[in-house]
Amino acid sequence: MTIFDSFEKKHAYLICVDSDGCVMDTMNCKHFHCFGPCMVDEWELGPWRDAILKRWNEINLFSMTRGINRFKGLAMALGEIHLKYKPIPGIEALKHWADTAPALSNDAVAKAAEDAEDPEARQIFRKALSWSKAVNAAIVKLPEELKVPYDGAKEGLAAAHSFADVAMVSSANRDAVEEEWGKFGLLEHTDIVLAQDVGSKAACIARMLQFGYDPDKVLMVGDAPGDCDAAEKNGVHYYPILVNHEKQSWEEAIAVGFDKLRSGQYAEYGIEKKQAFLHNLGG
Numbered sequence: 001m002t003i004f005d006s007f008e009k010k011h012a013y014l015i016c017v018d019s020d021g022c023v024m025d026t027m028n029c030k031h032f033h034c035f036g037p038c039m040v041d042e043w044e045l046g047p048w049r050d051a052i053l054k055r056w057n058e059i060n061l062f063s064m065t066r067g068i069n070r071f072k073g074l075a076m077a078l079g080e081i082h083l084k085y086k087p088i089p090g091i092e093a094l095k096h097w098a099d100t101a102p103a104l105s106n107d108a109v110a111k112a113a114e115d116a117e118d119p120e121a122r123q124i125f126r127k128a129l130s131w132s133k134a135v136n137a138a139i140v141k142l143p144e145e146l147k148v149p150y151d152g153a154k155e156g157l158a159a160a161h162s163f164a165d166v167a168m169v170s171s172a173n174r175d176a177v178e179e180e181w182g183k184f185g186l187l188e189h190t191d192i193v194l195a196q197d198v199g200s201k202a203a204c205i206a207r208m209l210q211f212g213y214d215p216d217k218v219l220m221v222g223d224a225p226g227d228c229d230a231a232e233k234n235g236v237h238y239y240p241i242l243v244n245h246e247k248q249s250w251e252e253a254i255a256v257g258f259d260k261l262r263s264g265q266y267a268e269y270g271i272e273k274k275q276a277f278l279h280n281l282g283g
Helices: 027-042 046-060 070-084 091-100 106-115 119-140 153-161 174-183 201-209 225-233 246-262 266-281
Strands: 013-017 164-169 192-194 218-222 237-240
Touching: 013 153, 013 201, 013 246, 027 046, 027 070, 027 119, 046 070, 070 091, 070 119, 091 119, 106 119, 119 174, 153 164, 153 246, 164 201, 174 192, 192 201, 201 218, 201 225, 218 225, 218 246, 225 237, 225 266, 237 246, 237 266, 246 266
Parallel strands: 013 164, 013 218, 164 192, 218 237
Antiparallel strands: none
């Protein structure tokens, strides 16, 4: 039995919503305090700490790779570190796995470590799992005042839920996002939680479409290029939550975006929003 087995389609419309950096104002603090520092510690990169952390944040927050899956971001960062700072044994195996694996999660990387025949590949998969678990533990320890929703996000979810089924579609750790959304009453406006353990965002949207939604009545709300790509791969609409303009983005979604979707006039509006999104990230 999967999480999809307990889902019931109730509306003609479906709105998929990302979590970190979109609903929850947690993306920066998680990368500043957890993801990057844990990588530095796991691979003993202290001599180059400042430069490496700066580059980690560029990859994961402030460029067109914003919101990349944690293991893809790790492979990218370690690949650069391997060329610039110190050898990273097994890096090619990690990069290949991150590019080709159907699921990128703790369970998946643990399985990759079990299946690896090459000692260096086995080592880097084990270290990637150790790093990912350390990240999750560090996220749990973040001060609670850092883990809050963006202004307008809860109201946006409630507005979406008034006429659509709402799916949280995130590449984050399930336990973390369920805890965060539950604490602030966001799960009340959510019909299904699709996190890192379920599959890629594109795969999750594709699976939801199997419930019979018209793609023209489906909207992905996100803050990163991966969210936009997942929408486009499935032929559904995309609405961006712009970095450093999150409150305004949610207010516009409520006032304009959702109405455009319901009236069947989203396509032209969506082109304008994508251009603003690319400009915002320097794409």
